[in-house]
Amino acid sequence: MSKQKTAVITGGGQGIGKGLAKRLAKDGFALVLSDMNEEVLNATVQEFKDQNINIASYVGDVSKPEDQKALVQTAVEHFGSVDVFINNAGIEQVAPIDNIEPEALELLFQINVFGTVYGIQAAAEQMKKQETGGKIINACSIAGHQAMSMLAGYSATKFAVRAFTQAAAQEYAKDKITVNAYCPGIVGTGMWDRIDAGMVDYMGLEKGEAFKKFAEDIALGRTQEPEDVANFVSYLASSDSDYMTGQSIMIDGGIVFN
Numbered sequence: 001m002s003k004q005k006t007a008v009i010t011g012g013g014q015g016i017g018k019g020l021a022k023r024l025a026k027d028g029f030a031l032v033l034s035d036m037n038e039e040v041l042n043a044t045v046q047e048f049k050d051q052n053i054n055i056a057s058y059v060g061d062v063s064k065p066e067d068q069k070a071l072v073q074t075a076v077e078h079f080g081s082v083d084v085f086i087n088n089a090g091i092e093q094v095a096p097i098d099n100i101e102p103e104a105l106e107l108l109f110q111i112n113v114f115g116t117v118y119g120i121q122a123a124a125e126q127m128k129k130q131e132t133g134g135k136i137i138n139a140c141s142i143a144g145h146q147a148m149s150m151l152a153g154y155s156a157t158k159f160a161v162r163a164f165t166q167a168a169a170q171e172y173a174k175d176k177i178t179v180n181a182y183c184p185g186i187v188g189t190g191m192w193d194r195i196d197a198g199m200v201d202y203m204g205l206e207k208g209e210a211f212k213k214f215a216e217d218i219a220l221g222r223t224q225e226p227e228d229v230a231n232f233v234s235y236l237a238s239s240d241s242d243y244m245t246g247q248s249i250m251i252d253g254g255i256v257f258n
C-alpha cells in the first residue's frame, strides 16, 4: 500500500480553508491545519478527529517565516512528508484609496504576500529534500485578475500572489514541484461578512446589500460555497494536475472572463 500523502493548509480553521480540509480528507490526505486563531483551529481539528481523520495542527502567523518553517516541521514530525502545501490564509481591507492607512496596507502585504512567500519557501525546502516533488497551491482571487474598487490594497496583494505563483512555478519545475493558484469569486465566509460591513460604512449601503449587489454579477446566479473552491483545489492537489504549473485559475461562477 502506498504511503498516505500529507496536505498542509494555512488559515484552515474556518471558511475556505476548512472547506479545503474537508475535501482533501475525503480525497485521502492526512491533514495539517494552521491558523492564528487558536480557538477556531482547535474546534475544527476536534471535528476532524471525531471523524477519525489523521490530523495535526499548528497555531501560527503566516507572516512570520519561523512559524511557516515550524508548520512544515510539524507536518514532517507527524506524517513524514509535505506533499501539498496550501497558502490559504489571507485578510481583506475595505477602503477607498484616499483612506488607505500605511499600517493597514503594510499588514495586508505582510499576511497576503509575505506570508505566501514564506509558505512557498518553507514548503519548497522540504519538498526538495523529499525528492518526490510536491504541489504548492496559493489563494489568489478574481481580484488578482481584475482589481476591485474599495479593495485596491487587497487586489494588489492578489496580483502579487499571481506573480509569485508564476515565478515559483518556473524556479521549482526542476524539483518536480508545481505551483498554482485558485481564484474564487464571492464566497460567503467571514471575510465577505467583513467586506459587506466595510461597504456599509463607506458606501452608505444596508447590511447584506453589498454582498447581494456583487452576487448579481455572477453568471451562474448564486454566490459561492467553500465546497465549490474545494472541488477545484482537489484537482490541483491530485496527480491529474501534474502537467499544470504557474496558473491562477478563476473558479468564480462566471464573474471575470479572461
Ligand SMILES: NC(=O)C1=CN([C@@H]2O[C@H](COP(=O)(O)OP(=O)(O)OC[C@H]3O[C@@H](n4cnc5c(N)ncnc54)[C@H](O)[C@@H]3O)[C@@H](O)[C@H]2O)C=CC1
Pocket (backbone or CB within 6 Å): 010, 011, 012, 013, 014, 015, 016, 017, 034, 035, 036, 037, 040, 060, 061, 062, 063, 088, 089, 090, 091, 111, 115, 139, 140, 141, 142, 183, 184, 185, 186, 187, 188, 189, 190, 191, 192
Ligand atoms: N471569501 C471570499 O469571497 C474570497 C476569499 N479569497 C481568499 O481565500 C482565502 C481564505 O478566505 P476566507 O476563508 O474567505 O477567509 P476567512 O477570513 O473566512 O478565513 C481566513 C482564516 O485565515 C486565518 N488567518 C488570517 N490571518 C492569518 C495569519 N496571519 N496567519 C495565520 N492564519 C491567518 C484566520 O484566522 C481565518 O481562520 C484568503 O486568502 C482570501 O483572500 C479569495 C477570493 C474570494
Ligand SMILES: CC(=O)C(C)=O
Pocket (backbone or CB within 6 Å): 092, 141, 142, 143, 184, 185, 186, 187, 191, 195
Ligand atoms: C474577497 C475576494 O477576494 C473577493 C473577490 O471578493
